[in-house]
Amino acid sequence: MNIDKRYHSEYVEWLTGLKNRIKSTQIKAALSANKEIIELYWEIGRELFEKQDNQGWGNSVVDNLEKDLVSEFPDMKGFSRRNLFYMKGFYTFYKSDFEKVQQLVAQIPWGHNIxxxxxxNSMNEALFYLAKTIENNWSRSVLDMQIRTDLYSRQGKAITNFKNTLPLPGSDLATQTLKDPYLFDFLTLKQNADEKSIEDQLTKHITQFLLELGTGFAFIGRQYKIEVGDKDFFIDLLFYHTKLRCYVVVELKAKRFKPEYTGKLSFYLSAIDDKLKTESDNPTIGIILCQEKNKIEAEYALRGISQPIGVAEYQLSRAIPENIKSDLPTIEDIEKELSTTLNGNERG
Incomplete structure:
Protein backbone atom coordinates (compact mmCIF):
# COMPACT_ATOMS: atom_id res chain seq x y z
CA MET A 1 0.00 0.00 0.00
CA ASN A 2 1.36 3.43 -0.96
CA ILE A 3 1.80 6.06 1.72
CA ASP A 4 -0.09 9.33 1.21
CA LYS A 5 2.37 12.01 0.11
CA ARG A 6 1.22 14.19 3.00
CA TYR A 7 2.62 11.65 5.46
CA HIS A 8 5.66 10.52 3.49
CA SER A 9 8.32 12.50 5.37
CA GLU A 10 6.72 11.62 8.70
CA TYR A 11 6.67 7.96 7.68
CA VAL A 12 10.36 8.02 6.66
CA GLU A 13 11.29 9.56 10.01
CA TRP A 14 9.22 6.99 11.89
CA LEU A 15 10.67 4.11 9.82
CA THR A 16 14.24 5.29 10.46
CA GLY A 17 13.62 5.43 14.20
CA LEU A 18 11.97 2.02 14.11
CA LYS A 19 14.91 0.48 12.25
CA ASN A 20 17.33 1.93 14.81
CA ARG A 21 15.27 0.51 17.68
CA ILE A 22 15.18 -2.92 16.06
CA LYS A 23 18.94 -2.89 15.49
CA SER A 24 19.49 -1.79 19.08
CA THR A 25 17.27 -4.61 20.29
CA GLN A 26 19.19 -7.11 18.13
CA ILE A 27 22.50 -5.94 19.61
CA LYS A 28 21.13 -6.15 23.15
CA ALA A 29 19.73 -9.63 22.47
CA ALA A 30 23.06 -10.80 21.06
CA LEU A 31 24.95 -9.38 24.04
CA SER A 32 22.49 -10.95 26.43
CA ALA A 33 22.76 -14.33 24.69
CA ASN A 34 26.55 -14.10 24.69
CA LYS A 35 26.55 -13.27 28.41
CA GLU A 36 24.43 -16.34 29.12
CA ILE A 37 26.76 -18.56 27.07
CA ILE A 38 29.89 -17.24 28.79
CA GLU A 39 28.31 -17.84 32.21
CA LEU A 40 27.26 -21.36 31.14
CA TYR A 41 30.76 -22.18 29.90
CA TRP A 42 32.24 -20.78 33.11
CA GLU A 43 30.04 -23.08 35.20
CA ILE A 44 30.83 -26.12 33.05
CA GLY A 45 34.54 -25.29 33.30
CA ARG A 46 34.28 -24.90 37.07
CA GLU A 47 32.53 -28.25 37.48
CA LEU A 48 34.99 -30.00 35.17
CA PHE A 49 37.86 -28.56 37.21
CA GLU A 50 36.32 -29.78 40.46
CA LYS A 51 35.54 -33.26 39.17
CA GLN A 52 38.84 -33.81 37.35
CA ASP A 53 41.27 -32.10 39.68
CA ASN A 54 39.56 -32.41 43.05
CA GLN A 55 37.60 -35.63 42.68
CA GLY A 56 39.97 -37.44 40.33
CA TRP A 57 37.47 -38.35 37.61
CA GLY A 58 40.13 -38.12 34.88
CA ASN A 59 39.81 -37.14 31.21
CA SER A 60 37.24 -39.83 30.43
CA VAL A 61 34.54 -37.62 31.89
CA VAL A 62 35.18 -35.14 29.06
CA ASP A 63 34.73 -37.85 26.42
CA ASN A 64 31.49 -38.99 28.01
CA LEU A 65 30.23 -35.44 28.45
CA GLU A 66 30.93 -34.59 24.82
CA LYS A 67 29.00 -37.65 23.62
CA ASP A 68 26.01 -37.04 25.89
CA LEU A 69 25.72 -33.28 25.31
CA VAL A 70 26.11 -33.54 21.54
CA SER A 71 23.44 -36.23 21.51
CA GLU A 72 21.06 -34.09 23.56
CA PHE A 73 21.81 -30.79 21.77
CA PRO A 74 22.73 -31.68 18.16
CA ASP A 75 22.23 -28.11 16.90
CA MET A 76 24.74 -26.61 19.33
CA LYS A 77 28.37 -26.75 18.16
CA GLY A 78 30.00 -25.72 21.45
CA PHE A 79 30.26 -29.08 23.23
CA SER A 80 33.20 -30.67 21.42
CA ARG A 81 35.94 -32.29 23.46
CA ARG A 82 38.30 -29.43 22.58
CA ASN A 83 35.82 -26.79 23.65
CA LEU A 84 35.08 -28.54 26.94
CA PHE A 85 38.78 -28.38 27.75
CA TYR A 86 38.70 -24.70 26.76
CA MET A 87 35.92 -24.17 29.29
CA LYS A 88 38.04 -25.71 31.99
CA GLY A 89 41.04 -23.61 30.92
CA PHE A 90 38.86 -20.50 30.91
CA TYR A 91 37.79 -21.20 34.50
CA THR A 92 41.32 -22.10 35.62
CA PHE A 93 42.80 -18.90 34.19
CA TYR A 94 40.26 -16.53 35.74
CA LYS A 95 39.09 -18.42 38.84
CA SER A 96 40.90 -16.19 41.33
CA ASP A 97 39.78 -12.91 39.73
CA PHE A 98 36.55 -13.70 37.91
CA GLU A 99 34.63 -10.87 39.57
CA LYS A 100 37.25 -8.52 38.15
CA VAL A 101 36.76 -9.68 34.56
CA GLN A 102 33.18 -11.01 34.54
CA GLN A 103 31.65 -7.97 32.86
CA LEU A 104 34.48 -7.74 30.32
CA VAL A 105 34.46 -11.37 29.15
CA ALA A 106 30.67 -11.25 28.73
CA GLN A 107 31.01 -8.46 26.14
CA ILE A 108 33.05 -10.43 23.61
CA PRO A 109 32.37 -13.75 21.84
CA TRP A 110 33.66 -17.05 23.16
CA GLY A 111 36.22 -17.41 20.37
CA HIS A 112 37.77 -14.06 21.34
CA ASN A 113 37.90 -15.17 24.96
CA ILE A 114 39.69 -18.38 24.05
CA ASN A 121 50.91 -14.92 30.10
CA SER A 122 49.32 -12.92 32.90
CA MET A 123 46.06 -11.48 34.15
CA ASN A 124 47.23 -7.97 33.27
CA GLU A 125 47.92 -9.01 29.69
CA ALA A 126 44.49 -10.64 29.41
CA LEU A 127 42.81 -7.53 30.83
CA PHE A 128 44.67 -5.41 28.29
CA TYR A 129 43.40 -7.44 25.33
CA LEU A 130 39.88 -7.64 26.77
CA ALA A 131 39.72 -3.86 27.12
CA LYS A 132 41.23 -3.20 23.69
CA THR A 133 38.88 -5.66 22.00
CA ILE A 134 35.84 -3.97 23.53
CA GLU A 135 37.17 -0.45 22.91
CA ASN A 136 38.04 -1.05 19.25
CA ASN A 137 35.43 -3.72 18.39
CA TRP A 138 38.16 -5.99 17.03
CA SER A 139 37.20 -8.96 14.89
CA ARG A 140 38.73 -12.28 15.89
CA SER A 141 41.30 -12.08 13.09
CA VAL A 142 42.39 -8.58 14.18
CA LEU A 143 42.62 -9.69 17.81
CA ASP A 144 44.71 -12.67 16.72
CA MET A 145 47.04 -10.35 14.79
CA GLN A 146 47.38 -7.95 17.73
CA ILE A 147 48.31 -10.80 20.08
CA ARG A 148 50.73 -12.35 17.60
CA THR A 149 52.48 -9.01 17.17
CA ASP A 150 52.64 -8.63 20.97
CA LEU A 151 50.78 -5.34 21.18
CA TYR A 152 50.72 -5.65 24.98
CA SER A 153 54.50 -5.28 25.18
CA ARG A 154 54.70 -2.53 22.53
CA GLN A 155 51.83 -0.19 23.42
CA GLY A 156 52.95 3.02 25.11
CA LYS A 157 56.64 2.09 24.96
CA ALA A 158 57.92 4.84 22.64
CA ILE A 159 60.27 7.46 24.10
CA THR A 160 58.39 10.76 24.33
CA ASN A 161 58.39 14.14 26.04
CA PHE A 162 54.59 14.17 26.28
CA LYS A 163 54.49 14.54 30.08
CA ASN A 164 56.35 17.83 29.78
CA THR A 165 54.64 19.18 26.66
CA LEU A 166 50.99 18.05 26.88
CA PRO A 167 48.44 18.58 29.67
CA LEU A 168 46.73 15.71 31.48
CA PRO A 169 44.88 13.54 30.56
CA GLY A 170 45.92 14.17 26.95
CA SER A 171 49.56 13.33 27.66
CA ASP A 172 48.67 9.86 28.98
CA LEU A 173 46.38 9.14 26.02
CA ALA A 174 49.03 10.32 23.56
CA THR A 175 51.67 8.14 25.26
CA GLN A 176 49.45 5.06 25.00
CA THR A 177 48.75 5.84 21.35
CA LEU A 178 52.39 5.26 20.37
CA LYS A 179 54.15 1.89 20.15
CA ASP A 180 57.72 0.70 20.06
CA PRO A 181 58.63 -0.97 17.83
CA TYR A 182 56.21 -0.55 14.93
CA LEU A 183 55.96 -3.70 12.83
CA PHE A 184 55.88 -3.25 9.07
CA ASP A 185 56.25 -6.91 8.16
CA PHE A 186 53.34 -6.55 5.73
CA LEU A 187 55.71 -4.67 3.40
CA THR A 188 57.60 -6.51 0.68
CA LEU A 189 60.94 -4.89 1.44
CA LYS A 190 64.44 -5.88 2.41
CA GLN A 191 65.76 -4.85 5.82
CA ASN A 192 68.03 -2.17 4.32
CA ALA A 193 65.27 -0.47 2.32
CA ASP A 194 65.58 3.30 1.91
CA GLU A 195 63.07 5.86 3.17
CA LYS A 196 61.38 6.44 -0.18
CA SER A 197 60.78 2.72 -0.69
CA ILE A 198 59.27 2.41 2.78
CA GLU A 199 57.04 5.45 2.16
CA ASP A 200 55.93 4.00 -1.18
CA GLN A 201 55.00 0.69 0.41
CA LEU A 202 53.31 2.19 3.48
CA THR A 203 51.01 4.32 1.35
CA LYS A 204 50.37 1.40 -1.01
CA HIS A 205 49.35 -0.73 1.99
CA ILE A 206 47.62 2.12 3.82
CA THR A 207 44.96 -0.14 5.40
CA GLN A 208 47.55 -2.33 7.11
CA PHE A 209 49.60 0.75 7.99
CA LEU A 210 46.63 2.43 9.71
CA LEU A 211 45.85 -0.81 11.54
CA GLU A 212 49.41 -0.92 12.87
CA LEU A 213 49.31 2.75 13.86
CA GLY A 214 46.13 2.09 15.84
CA THR A 215 42.60 3.39 16.21
CA GLY A 216 42.02 7.06 15.49
CA PHE A 217 44.61 7.75 12.78
CA ALA A 218 43.26 9.31 9.57
CA PHE A 219 45.65 9.62 6.63
CA ILE A 220 46.02 13.18 5.27
CA GLY A 221 48.88 12.84 2.80
CA ARG A 222 52.36 11.79 1.86
CA GLN A 223 55.14 14.30 1.12
CA TYR A 224 52.69 16.93 2.34
CA LYS A 225 53.83 20.35 1.11
CA ILE A 226 54.01 23.32 3.46
CA GLU A 227 55.32 26.72 2.48
CA VAL A 228 57.43 28.60 4.98
CA GLY A 229 58.85 31.93 3.91
CA ASP A 230 59.69 31.54 0.24
CA LYS A 231 60.52 27.82 0.42
CA ASP A 232 58.53 24.60 0.10
CA PHE A 233 59.03 21.83 2.63
CA PHE A 234 57.67 18.29 2.41
CA ILE A 235 56.49 16.23 5.38
CA ASP A 236 56.94 12.48 4.98
CA LEU A 237 53.50 11.48 6.30
CA LEU A 238 50.72 13.59 7.79
CA PHE A 239 47.78 12.23 9.80
CA TYR A 240 44.96 13.55 11.92
CA HIS A 241 44.12 11.68 15.13
CA THR A 242 40.40 11.74 15.86
CA LYS A 243 40.70 10.84 19.56
CA LEU A 244 43.62 13.12 20.35
CA ARG A 245 42.07 15.79 18.11
CA CYS A 246 45.38 16.86 16.64
CA TYR A 247 47.56 16.54 13.56
CA VAL A 248 50.34 13.96 13.68
CA VAL A 249 53.53 14.38 11.67
CA VAL A 250 55.49 11.18 10.97
CA GLU A 251 59.09 11.36 9.80
CA LEU A 252 60.73 8.17 8.51
CA LYS A 253 64.45 7.58 8.97
CA ALA A 254 65.93 4.43 7.44
CA LYS A 255 68.92 4.68 9.74
CA ARG A 256 69.88 5.10 13.39
CA PHE A 257 68.30 7.96 15.34
CA LYS A 258 70.27 11.22 15.46
CA PRO A 259 69.51 14.08 17.92
CA GLU A 260 69.32 16.61 15.09
CA TYR A 261 66.19 14.87 13.74
CA THR A 262 64.18 16.45 16.55
CA GLY A 263 65.05 19.98 15.43
CA LYS A 264 63.72 19.43 11.91
CA LEU A 265 60.56 17.76 13.20
CA SER A 266 60.02 20.61 15.68
CA PHE A 267 60.16 23.00 12.72
CA TYR A 268 57.45 20.96 10.92
CA LEU A 269 55.23 20.93 14.01
CA SER A 270 55.44 24.71 14.28
CA ALA A 271 54.48 25.06 10.63
CA ILE A 272 51.48 22.70 10.91
CA ASP A 273 50.31 24.44 14.09
CA ASP A 274 50.50 27.78 12.30
CA LYS A 275 48.97 26.78 8.96
CA LEU A 276 46.53 23.90 9.63
CA LYS A 277 45.69 23.78 13.32
CA THR A 278 42.40 25.41 14.36
CA GLU A 279 41.29 26.63 17.78
CA SER A 280 39.49 23.34 18.39
CA ASP A 281 42.61 21.27 17.63
CA ASN A 282 45.22 20.26 20.18
CA PRO A 283 48.95 20.85 19.55
CA THR A 284 50.41 18.83 16.68
CA ILE A 285 52.37 15.72 17.68
CA GLY A 286 55.48 14.43 15.94
CA ILE A 287 56.76 10.87 15.62
CA ILE A 288 60.22 9.91 14.43
CA LEU A 289 60.29 6.33 13.15
CA CYS A 290 63.86 5.10 12.83
CA GLN A 291 65.60 1.81 12.22
CA GLU A 292 67.49 1.94 15.52
CA LYS A 293 67.86 4.23 18.52
CA ASN A 294 69.75 4.62 21.76
CA LYS A 295 67.29 5.20 24.60
CA ILE A 296 69.42 7.66 26.57
CA GLU A 297 70.41 9.58 23.45
CA ALA A 298 66.74 9.93 22.42
CA GLU A 299 65.70 11.06 25.92
CA TYR A 300 68.42 13.75 25.95
CA ALA A 301 67.41 14.94 22.49
CA LEU A 302 63.79 15.41 23.58
CA ARG A 303 64.55 17.05 26.93
CA GLY A 304 64.86 20.59 25.61
CA ILE A 305 62.11 20.37 22.98
CA SER A 306 58.93 22.32 23.77
CA GLN A 307 56.72 20.48 21.26
CA PRO A 308 55.35 16.93 21.77
CA ILE A 309 57.57 14.40 19.99
CA GLY A 310 57.96 10.64 20.24
CA VAL A 311 60.76 8.40 19.00
CA ALA A 312 60.19 4.76 18.10
CA GLU A 313 61.82 2.06 16.02
CA TYR A 314 60.26 0.17 13.15
CA GLN A 315 60.89 -3.39 12.00
CA LEU A 316 60.39 -4.77 8.51
CA SER A 317 60.33 -8.35 9.74
CA ARG A 318 59.64 -10.02 13.04
CA ALA A 319 59.74 -13.31 14.89
CA ILE A 320 56.64 -14.84 16.47
CA PRO A 321 56.78 -14.13 20.25
CA GLU A 322 57.80 -17.10 22.37
CA ASN A 323 54.44 -17.19 24.14
CA ILE A 324 52.67 -17.98 20.83
CA LYS A 325 52.84 -21.78 20.76
CA SER A 326 52.47 -23.74 17.56
CA ASP A 327 49.98 -26.20 19.07
CA LEU A 328 47.44 -23.50 19.91
CA PRO A 329 44.22 -23.51 17.87
CA THR A 330 44.13 -21.51 14.68
CA ILE A 331 41.42 -18.97 13.89
CA GLU A 332 39.92 -21.54 11.52
CA ASP A 333 39.83 -24.18 14.29
CA ILE A 334 38.00 -21.86 16.65
CA GLU A 335 35.58 -20.60 14.02
CA LYS A 336 34.76 -24.15 12.98
CA GLU A 337 34.10 -25.43 16.47
CA LEU A 338 32.91 -22.44 18.45
CA SER A 339 31.53 -19.55 16.46
CA THR A 340 28.26 -21.27 15.54
CA THR A 341 27.18 -21.70 19.14
CA LEU A 342 24.98 -18.60 19.06
CA ASN A 343 23.42 -19.72 15.78
CA GLY A 344 22.71 -23.09 17.33
CA ASN A 345 20.91 -21.41 20.22
CA GLU A 346 18.85 -19.30 17.87
CA ARG A 347 17.71 -22.38 15.94
CA GLY A 348 16.91 -24.30 19.10
Missing part, protein backbone atom coordinates in the same frame (compact mmCIF):
# COMPACT_ATOMS: atom_id res chain seq x y z
CA UNK A 115 42.33 -16.51 22.05
CA UNK A 116 43.00 -14.20 24.97
CA UNK A 117 43.12 -16.92 27.62
CA UNK A 118 45.25 -19.27 25.50
CA UNK A 119 47.81 -16.66 24.59
CA UNK A 120 48.11 -14.38 27.61
Missing amino acids: LIVSRS
